[in-house]
Amino acid sequence: MSMTVMRPAQGCCCHFNNAINNCFNLRYRRTLKTPSLAAEFPFVAVASPPTRLSLSLRRRPLTVASSSAATMSSSPSYDKELAAAKKAVSLASRLCQKVQKALLQSDVQSKSDKSPVTVADYGSQAVVSLVLQRELPADPFSLVAEEDSGDLRDDSAQDIRARITELVNDTLSTDESSSSTLSVEQVLKAIDCGVSEGGATGRHWVLDPIDGTKGFVRGDQYAIALGLLDGGKVVLGALACPNLPLTSIAEVGCIFFAKLGSGTYMQPLEGGPAVEVHVTATENPEEASFFESSHVLTTRNSSQKLGVKAPPVRIDSQAKYGALSRGDGAIYMRFPHKGYREKIWDHAAGCIVVTEAGGLVTDAAGKDLDFSKGRFLDLDTGIISTNAKLMPLLLKAVKESLKEGESCSSSM
Numbered sequence: 001m002s003m004t005v006m007r008p009a010q011g012c013c014c015h016f017n018n019a020i021n022n023c024f025n026l027r028y029r030r031t032l033k034t035p036s037l038a039a040e041f042p043f044v045a046v047a048s049p050p051t052r053l054s055l056s057l058r059r060r061p062l063t064v065a066s067s068s069a070a071t072m073s074s075s076p077s078y079d080k081e082l083a084a085a086k087k088a089v090s091l092a093s094r095l096c097q098k099v100q101k102a103l104l105q106s107d108v109q110s111k112s113d114k115s116p117v118t119v120a121d122y123g124s125q126a127v128v129s130l131v132l133q134r135e136l137p138a139d140p141f142s143l144v145a146e147e148d149s150g151d152l153r154d155d156s157a158q159d160i161r162a163r164i165t166e167l168v169n170d171t172l173s174t175d176e177s178s179s180s181t182l183s184v185e186q187v188l189k190a191i192d193c194g195v196s197e198g199g200a201t202g203r204h205w206v207l208d209p210i211d212g213t214k215g216f217v218r219g220d221q222y223a224i225a226l227g228l229l230d231g232g233k234v235v236l237g238a239l240a241c242p243n244l245p246l247t248s249i250a251e252v253g254c255i256f257f258a259k260l261g262s263g264t265y266m267q268p269l270e271g272g273p274a275v276e277v278h279v280t281a282t283e284n285p286e287e288a289s290f291f292e293s294s295h296v297l298t299t300r301n302s303s304q305k306l307g308v309k310a311p312p313v314r315i316d317s318q319a320k321y322g323a324l325s326r327g328d329g330a331i332y333m334r335f336p337h338k339g340y341r342e343k344i345w346d347h348a349a350g351c352i353v354v355t356e357a358g359g360l361v362t363d364a365a366g367k368d369l370d371f372s373k374g375r376f377l378d379l380d381t382g383i384i385s386t387n388a389k390l391m392p393l394l395l396k397a398v399k400e401s402l403k404e405g406e407s408c409s410s411s412m
């Protein structure tokens with residue numbers, strides 16, 4: 001099946017860009033609570049006939065492929081791994097959506113009560129671990145992931161263990177290949193598979209079971225991010241963004257997936273045709289909108305030096321990489337406080353999703369991210385991402401800013 005995706009005009013004025021940014025900020029926030037926001041964005045195109053998708057604000061035609069065509073045109077290796085990864089993050093998303101919905105509907109939930117996010121974090125990790133092992137039984141299994149079951153084994157965590165186990169069993173029962181009901185111990189063991197150190201040799205799955213926990217708790221953006229390292233390189237990624245609008249604000253929930261050398265595709269989380277996506281082709285910094293974390297604030301100086309006029313679009317999690325890969329914005333900058341060590345699960349899936357869509361992801365020195373050094377990224381200050389045309393300008397602006405001493409952003 002072939003379709004046309006509309007991309008935004010490249011020559012729009014800064015004023016328009018500011019409007020876009022403001023709308024993006026709204027569009028990416030609280031999609032779960034206020035799906036009716038669609039009415040507020042008349043320029044956000046809604047896909048009407050099933051054979052034609054319109055990506056909001058885009059004018060450049062793109063190649064679009066159904067998921068089967070996408071698979072056929074890709075390289076033969078890692079096909080089954082990608083299929084397993086997509087299934088794993090999709091099922092984990094279901095678990096997270098269930099917990100988030102209950103969390104947001106609960107009037108009595110105290111803001112300081114971390115248990116819903118804890119339950120979803122562990123549950124998501126267990127589901128991904130179990131699905132990967134079940135789908136790829138012949139492969140040695142190594143998982144580098146954020147959580148371990150240490151705290152859950154405490155006597156006081158009995159209820160939470162039971163709740164996680166129930167959620168994992170409920171979620172897996174929605175998949176036809178699931179058979180037996182798992183015990184608490186089996187679920188804890190699945191979580192503990194995530195202790196791998198990764199490294200430069202062999203294959204290692206890299207998982208953030210809920211990236212953007214702050215966004216998750218607020219009802220905003222979060223992601224289930226899964227990548228596969230082979231020989232220290234990210235060779236595939238599946239990035240589920242349950243609250244990210246798809247083609248219109250009314251349709252929420254996307255999965256981005258990419259395999260080395262095969263491009264990046266976006267698909268509705270609930271299933272449907274996959275669309276090949278590309279980063280924006282804009283060359284003009286004045287037209288560029290940029291993303292930053294909701295709580296790791298980027299240096300203003302760099303964007304000002306670059307000539308970016310639009311205010312930053314703040315969203316949580318690697319949903320930023322997904323949005324960048326489909327050209328929603330042009331730049332992502334991340335400058336954590338001095339001494340902060342970036343973890344590989346916060347960037348592995350997002351990185352390949354952007355690079356396969358034609359973008360670049362580097363540290364502040366312009367070096368590719370190195371995922372071969374274990375659980376942490378070994379990098380120069382910060383992470384920046386944009387298209388190939390803007391990257392030299394962005395690197396120059398960042399270097400000048402760093403030289404002037406504005407090396408660190410504030411963390412909220």
Ligand SMILES: Nc1ncnc2c1ncn2[C@@H]1O[C@H](COP(=O)(O)O)[C@@H](OP(=O)(O)O)[C@H]1O
Binds near residue numbers: 210315317318340346
């Ligand atoms: N002060 C800080 N500086 C940099 N990164 C931080 C941070 N505090 C938390 N993080 C990381 O940033 C991730 C969220 O990314 P973002 O800021 O883009 O939403 C968090 O992932 P989790 O939410 O999985 O813990 C966490 O790993």
Ligand SMILES: [Mg+2]
Binds near residue numbers: 346
């Ligand atoms: Mg994270």
